[in-house]
Amino acid sequence: MSSTHQVAARDEKPTSAYLEKGSMVNEKPSALENADFTGAVSKTDPEEIRLVRKIDWRLMPTLCTMYFLNYTDRNAIAQARLNNLEDDLGMTGVQFNTAVSILFVGYVLMQVPSNMLITRIKPGMYMSAWMLIWAVVSTCTGLVKSFGGLVACRFFLGITEAPFYPGATYMLSIFYTRKEVATRIALLYCAQILATGFSGLIAAGVFAGMDGLRGIAGWRWLFFVEGAATGVVAVFGFFLLPNTPLTTPWLTPAERELAHARMERDKIGDSTEPVSAMEGLKQACRDKRTWLFCFMQNFHLSACSFNSFFPTVVKTLGFTTTITLVLTCPPFIFAGVAGIMTGWSSGRMHERTWHITAGLTVAVVGFVIAASTLNTAGRYIACFIFPVGAYSVNSVIIGWASSTLSQTKEKKAVVLAMTNVGGQIGYIYGAYLWPDTDKPRYGIGFGASAGFALLSIVCAWIIRRLLIKENEKIRASTSEHVNLYEY
Template identity: 35%
Template sequence: MTADNKADVELHEVTVECPLITASQIQSRFNTLRDLTHEQMVALNRKVVKKIDWRLMPCVTIMFLMNYLDRINVSNARLAGLQEDLHMSDTVWSAGISTFYVGYLIGQVPGNLWLAKANPSIVLPTMMLAWSIATICMPAMTSGAGFCIVRFVVGLTEAPFFPGITLMTSSWYNKEENPMRMAIWHAGNTISNIISGFLAAGILEHMGNVLGLHSWQWFFIIEGAASIAVAIAAFFILPDWPHNTKFLTEEEREMAQYRVLVSNGGKEEGVGGTWDGLKQAISDPFTWLFCGMHFALITAQSFKDFFPSILNTFGFEKMTTYLVQAPPYAIAYAVACAMAYSSGKFQESCYHIVVPIVASAAGTAMLVSTMNVGVRYFGVILLISGTYSGLNLQLSWETTLVPAPRSKKAALIAIANCISQTSHWFSPYFFPRSQEPFYRLGGGLILFGCAFSAALCWLIKWRAKTLNKRLDEAEGWSKHSGNERGWRHVY
């Protein structure tokens, strides 16, 4: 199959009522593109992708790094005495962890629907400034109640960010590029865990009583200040949408729109009405299947808020406990990039999620069944790598199966992410200190998340195959018909 034919095959409208739309027909819609040759289109496409890669990817990766760092910093601060200094019981501590996700849940859907109609270069940095200011306020906490309140505000202000950058990525990149690009900015997740360990080793071990502050107070001040600096830079660097980004020429903006339109099967990504998009998302079964899958994956990752505490049961000294957090996340990032590249190249998602999830379940079994440090550490690597890769590909899969309109896609992403966060309302109670060293109650919860994720993967694949068969029948297509095959759902 030639490159031209391959592009044309991808250009069928999702709804069966529309005829097959060719790449040349889409090209003719754009004034600056309609007279370009194939070679000129290829060259322009490469130029646009390169510009976006260098502008969008570093910016959202660093922003997500700071976002996740602000989310997990309390885990290491706990080891440095935060819980004891504020006289919090395990129940109050778990309530504070859960309260973050109450705010996070409340802000998800309205935040992402707002972003779909606004300019990301304004909305996302503004949210980042807000959560950074809240983080800098954390050293002023004097009680468990204050901890709960501040964590609620941090969660509320962070809420639109993760679904927002997911929406942005899927609006700039096609379905072959999307998995890898999401894996790239997902690096902020792994790097933040690595940096958090090193920061903890440096700040929490050496800055106690500097200017009369606890080391954990300095931890929040330094992280919050760095996050503010990144937010200010993002106002000037972050692009908006393909149709209105100022650092691209008119020709490049049209190419950016053309690329995504081809990937969407000719379906316009236009914003659409906010409530219309929400209603469309609610009525689409894919939304609820991905809600369940996202919930299951977040449940399988419930160990993350307690990762330093879990490693603390390995018997290392405190400094080593901080430092050994880094390798599992570095390995997880490499695995996620490899799986994302393979998924995009072969346009397959189900097996690319299920296989790593099975590995995560095996890692959990190792973690809860033996005291051998080597086996448990290898189990941690499997656990993190599988769930991390699975979540990355799930995000890419849902935006590929529901590519447009933007308001519907924004609602789907936000609803799925919103419902998934309810896991954090109860999962902290599965990791009390009384469960050390095995945390078997938490291990059982992780295994449930892995099993539920795999089951929903198969359900989504079954639905996508069923819809593809209907499209085949509507077009009269079969392997032996000789007809051209249009856009199909990726599974």
């Protein structure tokens, strides 16, 4: 058998009972107390509970703050558009769409090489260094004088921002078990959702208080202010981000050993020994499930292509720039709450497919309503519905890919990058689904987004069927107590 289909006969020290959708798998009834659907063990040891809480309070605020700024910097162009960015740079036609799209070209090119490297170096130092570089590039965007300069800055911003998200999800996957990771990825993703919403409030404040200050346009000040804030946080990242459970300075020696041991215990049944970075890439590419996750995330983020055009869509309600920017915030607060709740529920129930189906179905309803009416109240209600549905499932998709394709840490790192690359490609062409010629209804963008959401649901059900078959093979091939795939 291939490495991705090997059973876990080598797993010599089973530590818990394992269940498959509620039924016991070769386990004594007395083990039911600590068992869950697919083998992830419920924490009952007070020391482990304290450890996870400590990791939460040290790791999650740092990563969430960094990711908040990651999205604030890339989304600044959406707010800058409402402060005469296009007029000041002499932009016409689809040039703004190109400026949005080009960032994701750089983003896509850098992610897989970056995550191949991250398993060989100190990820905390690596991610902080890249954050400092993207802070400089973001700040320089405020200095551009032409469309060409803007495109160049956006391209390099994509390259420098690319290592962070797949690196952050990889870091979460080496500190948290399968039962825990979906909720933490949801919290991380919530930072991105809130950044999309609060960036409007930040921009409203900058434009109201600094537009024309020292003869500099408000949109330029926006890039300066946000870039400077990112640089400050990047410096703190060098001291706050850990690298591995066994080398984390703010854990005691006993806590480091426990953090490492519990991750070893949580490995999937067909896990293998570490391999080279290139072999990890080959393992990921040979596994057909990798490509299905890439397609699912691609369709999902294609449906989320409204992200950079959300202020433009809200502007069709007919309000002033300041009011428009303020109105962009509430929908994303709701979307952030929905993302956390969905991630928590998915992790607790060890269920992925139905959570993805439910969330994206809500998004489809929102897209249809938004495309169907220009009524102010109706369209603004739709602007709550489709972000809530679309953004609620990202942590489920990424957590599912991480736990399913984690036979080696090298493969897992590459898979996380490839899945994110697949998604970001959707943003490249998605930027052209919202042309000015289609306003105010934007039927092309909303219609395409609804179709992409449905395709993502289809991918989830195909993966579910494959994993059911994989679990049947594992159970038929060994009498050992092994972890099975979640679906």
